[in-house]
Amino acid sequence: MGLSRSSIGTLYHQVFAALREQIESGDLRVGDRLPSEADLVEDYGVSRTTARRALDELRRQGLVRREPGRGTFLSSPRLRTNLACLRSFTEEIESRGYEPGARLVARVASRAGKEIAAKLEVRVGEEVLCVRRLRLADGRPIFVCDSYLPSGRFPELKEADYSVVSLSRLFEETIGRKVDRAYQWIGAAAATADVAALLEMYQDAPVLKVERVTFVSGDLPIESVTAFFHPARYQHYNELSLSPGEAG
Numbered sequence: 001m002g003l004s005r006s007s008i009g010t011l012y013h014q015v016f017a018a019l020r021e022q023i024e025s026g027d028l029r030v031g032d033r034l035p036s037e038a039d040l041v042e043d044y045g046v047s048r049t050t051a052r053r054a055l056d057e058l059r060r061q062g063l064v065r066r067e068p069g070r071g072t073f074l075s076s077p078r079l080r081t082n083l084a085c086l087r088s089f090t091e092e093i094e095s096r097g098y099e100p101g102a103r104l105v106a107r108v109a110s111r112a113g114k115e116i117a118a119k120l121e122v123r124v125g126e127e128v129l130c131v132r133r134l135r136l137a138d139g140r141p142i143f144v145c146d147s148y149l150p151s152g153r154f155p156e157l158k159e160a161d162y163s164v165v166s167l168s169r170l171f172e173e174t175i176g177r178k179v180d181r182a183y184q185w186i187g188a189a190a191a192t193a194d195v196a197a198l199l200e201m202y203q204d205a206p207v208l209k210v211e212r213v214t215f216v217s218g219d220l221p222i223e224s225v226t227a228f229f230h231p232a233r234y235q236h237y238n239e240l241s242l243s244p245g246e247a248g
Contacts, residue, residue: 011046015054018044023063023074034064034072065232075232088179090166093137101136104163105144105198109151119213119224120150127152131162134198141199142234145227153220167223177216184212186236189228199230206231 019035022028035043040051055072058064065075090100108130117124129151135142147167151157156174164170168179189209196203208229216222 011044012050012053012057015040015044015046015050016057019054019058020063028074030074032074033070034058034074036071059232088166088168089135089142090168093142098137099139100165101139102163102165103134103136105132105134107131107162109158110148112148112150116148116224120148120153120221122150122153126150129157133162137233140233141230143227143229144195144198145225148224149222154222171216171222175216175222177218177220177222179214179222180217181219182212182214184210186210191228195228199228201230208234208236210236 019028028034034055037048037051037055040046040054041048044051055064055066059066059072063075064072066072093100110128110130112120112122112124112126112128114124116128117126120128122128127150129149131147131149133145133147135145149157154175160170160174162170172178187209189207190204191199191201191207193203195201195207196205199207201207208231210227210229212223212225212227213221214223214225
């Protein structure tokens with residue numbers, strides 16, 4: 001299948017477009033192995049560098065995953081959440097037809113340092129509970145979250161079952177208050193050894209870092225959480241528009 005040197009777009013982009021068409025048409029399905037670089041060189045008459053760039057672009061867009069020694073495989077679609085909506089992870093993945101899951105990794109009673117105390121609006125040194133959980137979608141690790149909870153303010157949290165899927169539901173059932181607002185920060189980070197192991201990644205691989213403070217009714221902070229997302233399996237998005245004063 002030769003490519004046109006006179007066509008619009010570089011050769012690697014033409015190979016990329018041809019492979020993406022196979023994905024979108026259903027010719028390639030989740031878990032299928034894609035042609036190797038050597039296969040693409042033979043099929044399309046391009047250089048190995050061109051073939052590698054086409055596969056790298058598919059991987060950059062989260063469409064495929066590369067397994068050393070095995071090849072390149074079509075990935076499951078990435079889960080994504082709308083930044084404009086306050087919805088739990090459980091609600092997000094249930095709405096997309098996936099099965100949510102959670103695994104309790106650790107729970108430790110601690111004392112609030114300066115930063116956590118400020119976020120939870122408690123005194124420095126006040127009792128808090130640190131809970132680490134691994135969140136799953138259809139059994140696949142999606143993110144690791146470290147939650148600090150004001151167990152001094154809400155003693156009921158000390159004995160709660162954190163192996164349950166939804167913390168929002170847990171809060172409502174345990175202390176009788178609903179989550180009603182949150183604020184968060186989003187940035188990049190490198191996966192530490194423990195986070196990488198849980199997310200099935202290499203150490204120091206890039207991850208999406210989200211920090212959030214969640215409030216329940218009564219405008220009380222209930223959780224300060226730092227989460228590390230697998231970038232090939234999850235993404236955040238937002239829809240933007242001009243403010244009323246800028247329209248027109």
